[in-house]
Amino acid sequence: MPQARSIVGVDLGGTKLAVALVDDTLGVIAKTVGTSATESAQACLDDLYRRLDEAVAEWGPIDAIGVGTASMVNFRAGRVVLSTNLPLRDVPLRDLLRERYGVPAVIDNDANVACLAEFRYGAGVGTTEMVMLTLGTGIGGGIIANGRLYRGASGAAAELGHMVIEADGPRCQGACPNYGCLEVYASGEAMGRLARDEARALPESALGQALASGEEVHGPLLSRLALDGDPGAIAVLHDVGRRLGIGIANLVNIFNPELIVIGGGAAEAHDILLGPVREVVAERALHPQRDEVRIVAAHHGQDAGVLGAAALAIIELFPDKEPPPR
Numbered sequence: 001m002p003q004a005r006s007i008v009g010v011d012l013g014g015t016k017l018a019v020a021l022v023d024d025t026l027g028v029i030a031k032t033v034g035t036s037a038t039e040s041a042q043a044c045l046d047d048l049y050r051r052l053d054e055a056v057a058e059w060g061p062i063d064a065i066g067v068g069t070a071s072m073v074n075f076r077a078g079r080v081v082l083s084t085n086l087p088l089r090d091v092p093l094r095d096l097l098r099e100r101y102g103v104p105a106v107i108d109n110d111a112n113v114a115c116l117a118e119f120r121y122g123a124g125v126g127t128t129e130m131v132m133l134t135l136g137t138g139i140g141g142g143i144i145a146n147g148r149l150y151r152g153a154s155g156a157a158a159e160l161g162h163m164v165i166e167a168d169g170p171r172c173q174g175a176c177p178n179y180g181c182l183e184v185y186a187s188g189e190a191m192g193r194l195a196r197d198e199a200r201a202l203p204e205s206a207l208g209q210a211l212a213s214g215e216e217v218h219g220p221l222l223s224r225l226a227l228d229g230d231p232g233a234i235a236v237l238h239d240v241g242r243r244l245g246i247g248i249a250n251l252v253n254i255f256n257p258e259l260i261v262i263g264g265g266a267a268e269a270h271d272i273l274l275g276p277v278r279e280v281v282a283e284r285a286l287h288p289q290r291d292e293v294r295i296v297a298a299h300h301g302q303d304a305g306v307l308g309a310a311a312l313a314i315i316e317l318f319p320d321k322e323p324p325p326r
């Protein structure tokens, strides 16, 4: 029996920097969570190094580092190409980490690594054709085709949130020049907007009261209120689910996946969100693929980022540790 390896998984997000020590069956041994420094590229890297130095001093020796980041990444080159919420542009992060820590390192974008974690160690175990959508500030996507992550020509594939579902819809967010993208209707931003509308219509609902008291609306809050039976939160998730279903019907037709996995706080409401998704897919997608696909919530919650980063390292660097597909 080979010795268990010690993998450091890093979740470098636009606001959060989490670092975890994970074994090669994806069990979390230790974890720290803080905020990412965003003043400059150097500040961001220095902060990452400081956190990793501390982790290695406390947890070491380590065998590998995996990073998932809220950035466009050229996976083969190991470079962060561009970020919307981090000051990183054209940074050879993989090689910087290899040199500094003397261990193999890999980086990819956060949506891809979350997809890998679900595929190998979560809801997708046993599948070979899977699509994942993560509902956060935007919508992240990941595609598993023929048992491998599909990255596209330059690593920028699977921007599933930028699929147009309404040709004359509102302008998309961030750097996207398009209109009526799925992200406009089903991201965390969209949920906040829908929640404000719903709170005006149902001011006495728990959602209305939460908004009136200044609470920030996000997926986890909506899920919690909806599971408690609040009509306002249920209405928001129903609306989001119907829109999501339109996008997913397209994905079902294009990829004929066995499984669609939905991640992010809103998916914690399970059938309250996924019921409307399944209804729309049944109404709009083609036969037989609409009948073959399962649509489920992600297994990994808050730890999805660090677990995904570690899963990336295990899959890419230690392929002997990959559990075989069933």
Ligand SMILES: [Zn+2]
Residues within 6 Å of the ligand: 161, 162, 163, 172, 173, 176, 177, 178, 179, 181, 183
């Ligand atoms: Zn867009």
